[in-house]
Amino acid sequence: MTTIEPTLGAVLIPALKQFVMATKLHPILVNFTAALIPVSVASDILGRIRKSESLRHTAWWTLFYATIITPFTAISGWLFWMHDDNGVTGMTIHKWLGTAMVALLFGLFAWRWNIHKRQQWPTWAYLIASAILAAITGFQGHLGGEQVFANM
Ligand code: HEM
Known part of the structure; x- marks a missing residue:
């Protein structure tokens, strides 16, 4: 039991980091x-x-897949962090906004699931909230892209 924690820190995380960097x-x-x-x-x-x-069904299923995949997007982002990302304001925002996006997406998914179960049309409140999350996603991608491509 006592070996679990050192194994996680010393072996698993560096191995995952290497995998994410290589792929x-x-x-x-x-x-x-x-x-x-x-x-x-x-x-x-x-x-x-x-x-x-x-x-309406397309909207439900695409949100379903986004909710499954986005936690892995965020985790791979943490593992992809490089020295030159430290101290860059845009990347600090990218790191925390991307992490918060996972929680926001879970909330939006729960809301959309409720609508889906009742076979209703999404309300305008839902549509506005989801449009805000889409705008945040665009901004998030812009910040990541700026760090990668700005000096090319
Ligand atoms: C979950 C939503 C996220 C989205 C949509 C997103 C989007 C992006 C995009 C579009 C890029 C540019 C990729 C390229 O074309 O090379 C990028 C790069 C990057 N992202 Fe994210 N990201 C997310 C979350 C995160 C999180 C949570 C972190 C955590 C630290 C992170 C860390 C990074 C790093 C380190 C880079 C590379 C920067 C460099 O090359 O110096 N991302 N991201």
């Missing part, structure tokens, strides 16, 4: 988060305007 997992996973959330929001808005059940 560039964070830049891969960000594409899913950055696509699925806005697609869900746009499908719900269009679905509600056009009264399209198909778009």
Whole structure:
């Protein structure tokens, strides 16, 4: 039992870090988060305007997959952290906003699940809240991209 903690710190986390660095997992996973959330929001808005059940289901399932994948996006971000990210204001915001996004997405998912179970159309309050999360996702991606591409 006493070996669990040192194993986690000394072996597992460095091994995961190496894996994430070698595979560039964070830049891969960000594409899913950055696509699925806005697609869900746009499908719900269009679905509600056009009264399209198909778009409403698209919105539910894309949010479902975004909620599964985004915690891994955030974890891979922590493991992808490099020395030159330290002290960069944009990256400090990126780190904490990305972590908070996971909690916000869980809240939005619970709200959307409730709507889905009752087979209702999403309310305008939900649509506005989800549009704000989509805007946050865009800003989050901008901050990450700025750090990677600004000096190229
Ligand atoms: C969960 C939502 C997140 C999104 C949508 C996101 C998005 C992005 C994007 C678009 C990039 C640029 C990738 C590229 O094309 O190379 C990036 C880079 C990066 N992100 Fe995230 N990110 C998220 C969360 C996080 C979190 C929680 C951390 C934690 C520390 C993090 C750390 C990083 C790092 C270290 C980089 C690379 C910066 C460099 O090259 O110096 N990200 N992110």
